[in-house]
Amino acid sequence: MIPAQFDYKAPATLDEAVALLNSDLDGAKILAGGHSLIPAMKLRLAQPQLLVDIARIKSLAYIREEGDQILIGATTTHYQLESSDLLKQICPLLPECAKSIGDVQVRNKGTIGGSIAHSDPAGDWPAAVLALDADLVLVGPNGERTVKVENFFVDLLTTDLQPGEILREVRIKKPSGKFGQAYQKVPHPASGFAVVGVAVHLTLNDDGSCKSAGIGVTGVAVKAYRARAVEVALAGTNLDDNAASAAVAHVCDGIDPNSDLYASSDYRCHLAQVHTRRAIQAAKARVQ
Amino acid sequence: MKLEGSHELDAPRERVYQCLVNPEVLQRCIPGCERLEQTAENTFSATIKTGVGSIKGVFNGTARLEDLREPEHLRLVVDGKGAPGFLKGSGDLDLASTEGGTKVTYTADVQVGGTIASVGQRMIQGTAKMMAAQFFTSLAAEAKTAVGEPPPQHGFFRTALRWFSGWVRRLFRS
Numbered sequence: 001m002i003p004a005q006f007d008y009k010a011p012a013t014l015d016e017a018v019a020l021l022n023s024d025l026d027g028a029k030i031l032a033g034g035h036s037l038i039p040a041m042k043l044r045l046a047q048p049q050l051l052v053d054i055a056r057i058k059s060l061a062y063i064r065e066e067g068d069q070i071l072i073g074a075t076t077t078h079y080q081l082e083s084s085d086l087l088k089q090i091c092p093l094l095p096e097c098a099k100s101i102g103d104v105q106v107r108n109k110g111t112i113g114g115s116i117a118h119s120d121p122a123g124d125w126p127a128a129v130l131a132l133d134a135d136l137v138l139v140g141p142n143g144e145r146t147v148k149v150e151n152f153f154v155d156l157l158t159t160d161l162q163p164g165e166i167l168r169e170v171r172i173k174k175p176s177g178k179f180g181q182a183y184q185k186v187p188h189p190a191s192g193f194a195v196v197g198v199a200v201h202l203t204l205n206d207d208g209s210c211k212s213a214g215i216g217v218t219g220v221a222v223k224a225y226r227a228r229a230v231e232v233a234l235a236g237t238n239l240d241d242n243a244a245s246a247a248v249a250h251v252c253d254g255i256d257p258n259s260d261l262y263a264s265s266d267y268r269c270h271l272a273q274v275h276t277r278r279a280i281q282a283a284k285a286r287v288q
Numbered sequence: 289m290k291l292e293g294s295h296e297l298d299a300p301r302e303r304v305y306q307c308l309v310n311p312e313v314l315q316r317c318i319p320g321c322e323r324l325e326q327t328a329e330n331t332f333s334a335t336i337k338t339g340v341g342s343i344k345g346v347f348n349g350t351a352r353l354e355d356l357r358e359p360e361h362l363r364l365v366v367d368g369k370g371a372p373g374f375l376k377g378s379g380d381l382d383l384a385s386t387e388g389g390t391k392v393t394y395t396a397d398v399q400v401g402g403t404i405a406s407v408g409q410r411m412i413q414g415t416a417k418m419m420a421a422q423f424f425t426s427l428a429a430e431a432k433t434a435v436g437e438p439p440p441q442h443g444f445f446r447t448a449l450r451w452f453s454g455w456v457r458r459l460f461r462s
Binding site for chain 1: 340341342343344345371372403404407408409410411412413414415417418
């Protein structure tokens, strides 16, 4: 439970953090909330030479409305997202998802950027930002670039983040018109991680039919993914129980579901269908 | 833990088989393999430094090829350990000729123990799948080169792609 030796730097600005990270691409690692990295270090499963702590860069933690977008800084903690009055009004999926993460201590320290950059196959944020079709702003030694979150998750714990790049901001298009959102999760009883987690963002036409659906699924595959086939099957329907049941049958299409001691792949896929349906029903019931 | 899968390789079956039993080729294809030495007939000793994300470890172990039936079948028995845990198991590889290539089907039974199994249980299967995919992608590139030709550079495409995307990005920014 004692980590190997490492150096620690707490830069004051993001530019300094990028420079430090690039000073040792193999050995340096970004530290934000540390709720995945530090346990791995204590077990000596990870042995970085240098930790670059970005959680102390105050200007990286914010939740702002700007034009038709919601901007969230990478080191905004789960608790800040959970308790944001602004988000409760304009995008309640985010506080709802935040509330389901870990326990109070985890939510006080853990950050949205850390969760997305780590890409844990059972992390909660990946599902929520996929459902909301977010953009991610990455900053590296050659400047900034923006990636669609759907293209960001590559494989198990592997993202499009290149060595030397830091996730700076999450950008979400502000939901408008008639919409409803929900996050449904089956937490693992010991760790609280999602055995299955489903985030749903529905937009409705004036006649109450489904205009579009965004569905993010976590815990099921090696990475969180958008259930495109379910989204397509829901569009244009009146979102009643029959339509929802028919659509959720596609939630594992093209996916090789995880299997572990706690849940076999068949059981996981079944859970995913049940909870996707419940999330759709809950989102529909919340439409205003 | 049971592992199953198959990969299609764009090379003739005989060639794929030769690659699978060639220690030099294997060393280049196994993700993170730093050392692979033959210690007896069909028996090898290896050092592999590998991991996913920030989780990394060094493993030392032995591998033995059994039940060699060129060019359709071989069996691989592995036994390794490192600081993060240990791994023990065996796998059968079956090679079938397909139109224009080879289909390799594998079934393996592997026991993983130690720290990595107690805390990383939910990710072991995903890690195994990812490494198998990396291995077969490299193997496909190896099998496509003719015997005696210089081996392919496995990191090359990724480096080229990274360079190219960086270049495109700079182009659009200016």
